[in-house]
Amino acid sequence: MSDGRPSIRDVAARAGVSVTTVSRILNGSYPPAPKTRDKVLRAVQELDYVANPHARALTRQGTGTIALVVMMLDDGFLMSLVESIATGVAEAGKLCLIGTSGGNLERELAVLRQMHAQHVEAIILVGAVVESDEYREQMGAFAAQLRQSGTRLVLCARPPIDTGFQDASVEYDNEGGAYAATSHLLSRGHRRILLLGGPDGQSITTRRTTGYRKALRDLGGDLDPDLEIHPAWNRETGYARVRELLDAGPPTFTGILAHNDHVAAGAMQALREAGLRVPDDVSVVGFNNDSFAADLQLTTVHIPARELGLRAAALALDPNPTENHTTLGTHVIVRETVAQL
């Protein structure tokens, strides 16, 4: 009362009918007489009444909320993804809860539990994953719990949780992207390609590295462990690690494949500072096709972020989707950071 929100009883009183009738009309269950219907709708209008979602949730109607959990919002790719998911969810008239895990297992689980407690209709897990046994085990248990309570789980841009059950998921082809990027370099005559992977033990890193190695094997590049290093996902460490390498002596590679564009940018700076030109001395390929890649003229692997997000949203919204697993393709965007050897 004190908060000025009318209750369903107020509406009923004003329309001169019972609470039941109001509820029925508002939910479209059971078609009552048009006359009553009008009276009620008018009263709703006049009072500016909106049903309380919490009360509604209590009687298991569904909460109209979709949850979204992401490690961190720190690059353009994730942002497009989140934006498009949010848009998709909003267009369906539902709300979107968002949580960040910071790549920390405990925090991720805490956030997930909290969302589950909220009785969200679905939980979308977005992005990279730390591939520890502990993570797998805990997530497996959590996923089971979700299923038991009828909460859908959607995996977006992320590997499956290995448990008997196949969760709905939308992925993109990490391995294929890395393969294509590596092939691109190989086809231009590069044999020794420095891999600037993501942190070791993260799903994305593993997959992309697999693609890289496979291309080298298939097409005859040098498969050398010394050529695989693992900076964090940011510009700074990309810069630092390449800098280190160059300080130690002349480069033993002619091409670089970075696992994201920020790292590629860092690497390019290090090259520049060492007096090496891109692409004349060293070629560089990035990953993600972040918006700034165009400014750097960076050749990179495009990932269809919006599409990914919209599909994830669709899966989350649909109680029983026809197609519950999709893998979207990636492709190389050729700009000017790769030279023919």
Added chain:
Amino acid sequence: MSDGRPSIRDVAARAGVSVTTVSRILNGSYPPAPKTRDKVLRAVQELDYVANPHARALTRQGTGTIALVVMMLDDGFLMSLVESIATGVAEAGKLCLIGTSGGNLERELAVLRQMHAQHVEAIILVGAVVESDEYREQMGAFAAQLRQSGTRLVLCARPPIDTGFQDASVEYDNEGGAYAATSHLLSRGHRRILLLGGPDGQSITTRRTTGYRKALRDLGGDLDPDLEIHPAWNRETGYARVRELLDAGPPTFTGILAHNDHVAAGAMQALREAGLRVPDDVSVVGFNNDSFAADLQLTTVHIPARELGLRAAALALDPNPTENHTTLGTHVIVRETVAQL
């Protein structure tokens, strides 16, 4: 039951006490006998019980949810902002609802209403605003409604809503930033500075333009309406508008002040394509210090996004903050896109 979640009654039964007692213990309202307490806590553990937030919300306990509304998630600045708000909220153990308005008044209001209906504890409005009378009026009305129902409103990186009441807000110094950036160019001898503003009629545009003009007046630059143009916030239109200008004849300016880094990047591309070098022929200053600005060696205005976000979160979380209005400073990050004339 069917969803496997234990209720407070189950806990009570298992612990052999009444529901009331369980509730009291869980909420820490007055301390019951340690013995009972233990029994109850054990039962909670064993059943893995978590209170239903909806039922809780029904009795006006507050929902533990903060809402966040942003126009669009399309640049690094907004993203840092959202990330830091989300982090701040999560650290307080609360949940964060997110909605995007796409710069569309109707959709914005729809989202806001929906959030209000959820009884969120506070709503944070983030970022630029279309300055139409209609917007002002509708938002004013909405803000009044919020106040009446005890929902806090926090404005972040956004001008106040003009209504009698002063809402909590965290801003940064748009005018000062633009002033500083313009001064920087002026002090290097530039007199004719092309302003690449944001879309006309948006709050940010207005403020930054004011700073730009003031600097020109104070320090003796050319105040020429022809030098103020208004692309959208993205790279593409920044490119297109500058391209147009250059196609029409040699540049009538020696410096450019862009209202964000994407636009600056677009402008730089247009300059490059027209055979003009940055900074030798034309100097460029951006705004926001987006992460890629470092890669472009772009001189730009830094906005403390994280700080802004954390403060907004703090305001949203605190029912009665001591300081409810802050303006954070901005400063110019000097890189290599401005030359001495």
Added chain:
DNA sequence: CGAGAAAGGTAAAACGGTTGCACACCGGGG
């Protein structure tokens, strides 16, 4: 030893909806 006051606990009424079931009304077929 008896009267209060604490202390520890409970039953029941909210909170704002949904829903199963009963009831009233109405026209029509036997």
Added chain:
DNA sequence: CCCCGGTGTGCAACCGTTTTACCTTTCTCG
């Protein structure tokens, strides 16, 4: 004329908590 089925409604129970008001004990102290 009676019974029947269908159509609109309303009553009341329930969803899972918190909270108010009240009831027992058990202490404490005169």
